[in-house]
Amino acid sequence: MIRIVLRRLLLSGTAAVAAAVPGGQAAAQTASTATPAGTTVSNTAQATYSVNGATQTVQSNTATFVVDRKVNLTVVKAQNADTSVALGQIGAVTAFRVTNNTNGTQDFLLDPDQNLGTIIYVGTDNYDMTNLKAYVDVNDNGTYEPGTDVATFIDELKPDEARTVFLVGDVPTSQLAQLAIVSLHVTVAEGGAAGTAGARLRQTTLNVLNQDNEVDVVFADNDSDGIGGDGLHDGEARAYLAYDVGVKNVDLTVNKSMTILSDGVSTLNPKALPGAVVEYCLSARNATLLTAAANVTLTDIVPANTTYVAQSLTIGVAGGTCVLLGQGQDDDADDANDPGPYRGSYDATARRVTAIIPSLAGSTTINASFRVTIN
Incomplete structure (x- = not known):
């Protein structure tokens, strides 16, 4: 005063x-x-x-x-939900928003954090991201662009301006992985030197009388999380998000059936005679609503005492005796000429039939059929 x-x-x-x-x-x-x-x-x-x-x-x-300098900042989530990821995914992204509420232009130091101990969050942290890095959204378009967003600190942010910061990391392949809780920890730093990260801002000792001709630094930020990850009036703030592996399995079943199509003798009720044609039907059903199963691969070994009928493999929607309006597949392993989206082949050496369904949607059934003759 x-x-x-x-x-x-x-x-x-x-x-x-x-x-x-x-x-x-x-x-x-x-x-x-x-x-x-x-x-x-x-x-x-x-x-x-x-x-x-x-x-x-x-x-x-x-x-x-x-x-004097009244130091304040906020860090909040820049997305409405956690980031859904797949096991082994590279470069998975979460987004935060950092705002400078200080009456001066400041740099902000970024620390991607995990292993946070016990925090208030829905879900249990049971795995860590690898190669977790923080990058600034340089052009502020809200989309992570690996070749553009390479800055690792916020440079010369003016009062009331904000920047999006991305946390980018890799998901491990462990089948136990479910949820990784991460945090963006931000610290106010000195501004004034464009292109160079300023040193962490230090508060003026509060028990020293105000110096009229000096700029005192006073931290006025709140406790941003209320759970011990950030303190009151410390020039720091943080916010939390998670990488969620989500659903890792679906209710997928495979059923196999057979039909004798002809025996060369009877047209009404053909029997399993030598020379008879038998159709095998493999039925794959995904009973989990809204979740697809990727790369469903059906394999079957042609049984002894039978011979595979060349070019008989067909894949498609269930109907008729097995497949309705199916897509016939050639027998070689080269899928270039196979009609999409399905792929199939027959390995004569192993006597193995393979049918591949790239994506089997929830509550959907896809069938594959092939024929053999009885020796």
């Missing part, structure tokens, strides 16, 4: 002294409308008086101070 004292002037007559009364509370301000740190504020006072009818004026000395 600055106090201006006017000495009463007593001369041979009566002296009348005029003084100003301080105003009320200042209106609430944002960081961008608040007076910038380092601004010099100066003012003088004046007294008028009269002596024997003559009006006189006297000026006070000039009182000067500089505006």
Whole structure:
């Protein structure tokens, strides 16, 4: 606080002294409308008086101070839900938003954090991301671009401006992996040198009297998480997200059936005679709603005492005796000429039939059929 004292002037007559009364509370301000740190504020006072009818004026000395730095920041999630990932996924992304609420331009140091111990979060952390890094959204378009977003600290962020920060990491292949809780930990740093990360900002010791000609640094940030990962008035903040492996299995069943199509003797009720044609049907059903199974591969070994009928493998939607409007597959392992989306082949050496369904949607059944003759 600055106090201006006017000495009463007593001369041979009566002296009348005029003084100003301080105003009320200042209106609430944002960081961008608040007076910038380092601004010099100066003012003088004046007294008028009269002596024997003559009006006189006297000026006070000039009182000067500089505006101190009120340090504040916020870090929040920039997405509505956790990031769903697959086992072994490379470069999985979560997004946060960092805002400078300080009355000055600042750098911000970024620390991607995990192994956070016990925190308040829905779910249990049971795996760690690898190669976890923090990158700034340089063009602020909200999309992580590996060749563009390479900055690892926020540079020269003005008051009330914000930047998106991405955490990017790799998901392990462990079948036990389910949820990895991560945090973006942000620290306010010194600004003023573009292109260079400033040193961590240090607070002025609060038990030292205000120095009118120096910019004191005062941390005014809140406890951003309330759970011990961040403290009150420490120039730091953090927010949390998770990488969720999600559903790792579906209710997938495979059923095999057979039908004797012809025996060369009876047209009404063909029997399993030598020379008869038998159709095998492999039926794959995914009973899990809204979750697809990828690369469903059906294999079957042609049984002894039978011979595979060349070019008989067909894959498609269930119907008729097995497949309705199916896609016939050639027998070689080269899938270039196979009609999409399914693929199939027959290995004569191993006597193995293979049918591949790239994606089997939830509540969907796809069948594969092939034929043999009885020796």
